[in-house]
Amino acid sequence: MNELYAVVGNPISHSKSPRIHSLFAAQTGEPVEYTAIQAPLDGFAETVREFFAKGGKGLNVTVPFKEQAWQLADRRSERAEKAGAANTLYQDSQGRLVADNTDGAGLVTDLKVNAGITLAGRRVLVLGAGGAVRGVLGPLLAEQPGELVIANRTVAKAQGLASLFRDEAGPAELRACGFGAVNGAFDVIINGTSASLQGDLPPLPATVITPATVVYDMMYAAGDTPFNEWARAQGAGKVLDGLGMLVQQAAESFRIWRGVEPQTVPVIEELRNH
């Protein structure tokens, strides 16, 4: 008998998670059935309760419910606690609802393992200071970059995140500023803004990019994202989008639920090509 998993969001019809988890299940032979559930905007908690009441084993949570998932949980992993949002839910042996956040681990694994990029000691620029960025800062800082600059349109929000993560920065210099105040060239630039949804680009000085710069847009698109198109035009050495992060965060959820680590590279390739 298959065990039931799902992703919950609103809207949900474009989610790639059912396809990703079905590929993982086929590859590993795990008895996983994974569907997509659209929860009403005012009915997330009820949807979660119903899912587990009818025997569901685990949920992924996406926009706009990640903060609600965090609030609803009886227990949270350390990384979810700090992220302020959860993308993975399951029940422990006592039936308590446990929340985790695998987004940051997904980003770091995609950068390090799939793309072979070192973050340790590097100058890293993170653009944005919303939920998506808060979700990845802990795992990024755990890689011990030499310096991490958070730049955002609303500078106060970048400053808020820098204070929140100060304790996790260790020897890394952690700074916050506006886009115009970003200085010098960076080894790695990660775009976590939603600017491209409005067809905008964060107004960065072109000097942030050199031929040695790796640019990573946490969004993904069939072609280049607007940000990555800009980065390529400035001569960035390597330009990546968030498809690998999406598959890696899914793999980390799968591992939490099933205790089995699926291979991600064939799944990333399959999604990229079809």
Ligand code: ATR
């Ligand atoms: P998410 O969950 O995707 O992080 P969010 O919490 O609403 O969503 O955060 C969106 C991020 O994209 C914020 O950093 C936002 O900047 P502000 O904090 O100044 O609002 C950034 N953003 C959204 N639209 C933008 C635009 N047109 N130009 C630059 N940054 C933008």
